[in-house]
């Protein structure tokens with residue numbers, strides 16, 4: 001089956017005006033999203049994940065400036081495929097035509113995205129009224145179906161309840177039902193399970209996965225949790241200091257990572273064989289982008305840095321059909337370095353465990 005591209009972001013650069021000067025928060029980001037697939041964007045806090053997806057949604061801060069970029073969104077309407085650059089349309093048009101309708105978002109904390117004074121049923125129906133003028137009876141029936149779909153039993157009874165009458169996990173299910181109310185083609189999930197406890201987390205991930213398969217939705221996950229990424233993603237973009245530093249299929253990133261930053265993130269990922277006190281942490285902190293002048297911003301934290309990193313930011317090298325790495329270590333003249341031994345052993349172990357469930 002041929003993959004159908006739904007979103008293509010090219011060379012997105014965004015800065016913020018602050019008291020400290022201009023913060024170059026997003027620097028030349030390219031991103032591709034295909035129908036029915038899941039793209040995870042990972043990176044430490046401040047790497048630019050939220051700003052990237054909020055720009056897709058047209059949610060821009062007042063001090064935000066888009067310096068360069070194109071976000072081509074391909075959608076079907078009136079029996080043909082149309083294309084629009086989301087950066088070229090007004091906020092008003094974005095809200096009317098796309099935001100919450102064709103492109104929906106699930107935020108980290110259900111309490112801040114729900115209206116505490118409105119029954120949950122009304123909140124699920126709201127988008128249907130705004131975007132499609134759906135008749136009340138039909139909207140109510142659809143809202144009840146959505147409650148059932150997201151695993152909330154006794155929909156009729158729950159319909160009139162308020163958010164505070166539900167548990168955290170149930171509230172996040174309501175948020176998902178609201179996001180799905182207008183049958184979006186793209187669902188953006190911003191750390192959707194961080195505020196929930198572990199057993200509820202995996203149920204919500206399974207739920208999103210089930211709905212994605214059923215409705216052939218494209219999903220963007222943003223998270224700093226590589227454990228979540230390994231469960232949900234088809235493709236992974238690793239972000240650092242406003243740039244994508246490595247991208248590839250989930251197997252490229254987990255079994256054959258090439259960028260020292262990805263090595264650090266993977267080494268810092270907890271697993272059942274590592275106790276939390278033994279866990280690796282990437283030394284130092286992400287840089288303050290208001291002060292970035294030249295070179296690779298990861299340079300000072302990178303045990304594998306080369307002289308050139310001090311002066312020139314590395315280009316993006318393509319190393320296979322799906323795998324890209326922005327590191328001078330990929331240059332033909334660079335020394336051949338191996339990932340840390342402890343990480344190599346961990347990856348070998350992960351591969352071995354995964355192979356146990358393959359067919360003989």
Ligand SMILES: Nc1ncnc2c1ncn2[C@@H]1O[C@H](COP(=O)(O)OP(=O)(O)OP(=O)(O)O)[C@@H](O)[C@H]1O
Pocket residue numbers: 016017018023025043044045046047048049050051052061062063064224289
């Ligand atoms: N309105 C704003 N004004 C100034 N700087 C901002 C603003 N919004 C975001 N930034 C800066 O942009 C950079 C990227 O932030 P962003 O929220 O996208 O990071 P993130 O990777 O999503 O982090 P987190 O995981 O903490 O949400 C950070 O340096 C942040 O401080």
